[in-house]
Amino acid sequence: xxxxxxxxxxxxxxxxxxxxxxxxxxxxxxxxxxxxxxxxxxxxxxxxxxxxxxxxxxxxxxxxxxxxxxxxxxxxxxxxxxxxxxxxxxxxxxxxxxxxxxxxxxxxxxxxxxxxxxxxxxxxxxxxxxxxxxxxxxxxxxxxxxxxxxxxxxxxxxxxxxxxxxxxxxxxxxxxxxxxxxxxxxxxxxxxxxxxxxxxxxxxxxxxxxxxxxxxxxxxxxx
Numbered sequence: 001x002x003x004x005x006x007x008x009x010x011x012x013x014x015x016x017x018x019x020x021x022x023x024x025x026x027x028x029x030x031x032x033x034x035x036x037x038x039x040x041x042x043x044x045x046x047x048x049x050x051x052x053x054x055x056x057x058x059x060x061x062x063x064x065x066x067x068x069x070x071x072x073x074x075x076x077x078x079x080x081x082x083x084x085x086x087x088x089x090x091x092x093x094x095x096x097x098x099x100x101x102x103x104x105x106x107x108x109x110x111x112x113x114x115x116x117x118x119x120x121x122x123x124x125x126x127x128x129x130x131x132x133x134x135x136x137x138x139x140x141x142x143x144x145x146x147x148x149x150x151x152x153x154x155x156x157x158x159x160x161x162x163x164x165x166x167x168x169x170x171x172x173x174x175x176x177x178x179x180x181x182x183x184x185x186x187x188x189x190x191x192x193x194x195x196x197x198x199x200x201x202x203x204x205x206x207x208x209x210x211x212x213x214x215x216x217x218x219x220x221x222x223x
Contacts, residue, residue, distance in 0.1 A: 001209035013180030157189025
């Protein structure tokens with residue numbers, strides 16, 4: 001499926017699209033917990049985090065919500081909820097580049113898109129840690145626009161966060177392509193806001209026309 005011309009800007013999701021927790025959320029949680037004498041296998045924390053995440057429902061990425069999520073993850077593992085002990089240190093762990101890995105095709109894709117003269121941006125459900133993290137990873141230089149849900153007050157799939165990106169770019173939403181790994185928040189949210197969109201699904205084989213299996217496929221879909 002080719003996208004409709006003209007596309008003059010591309011926005012990307014961050015978590016799960018450009019960056020991944022390294023080696024996993026549970027591994028980072030276990031690393032911090034161990035510094036406080038609490039030994040829990042990373043795999044068990046990964047499973048507990050996945051369950052807790054599903055139970056949280058709508059998530060606005062506030063510090064209080066993260067504290068509640070971490071407490072749920074450690075329920076049954078920690079004698080004291082992390083929010084009353086090591087949560088601040090764990091929260092800060094994810095400010096650090098060591099807690100993240102860049103998708104293997106991310107830099108090549110960003111270079112290729114920038115080389116075509118496209119303006120690049122980020123639309124992400126995240127908190128105040130994102131912009132400094134992008135700077136420390138030397139990714140900020142690629143992006144003309146960075147829109148973070150904690151600053152806008154409306155997370156994806158709200159049309160408000162996409163509309164803010166279009167406003168900052170100063171162009172119609174139909175001239176902007178958004179790419180992300182969540183079908184509801186990224187693909188459907190972008191389309192509802194008038195953007196063009198692609199759904200990144202790395203584990204998928206050939207699928208729906210709007211689905212790509214790797215970031216490097218974006219360039220081939222451009223008109």
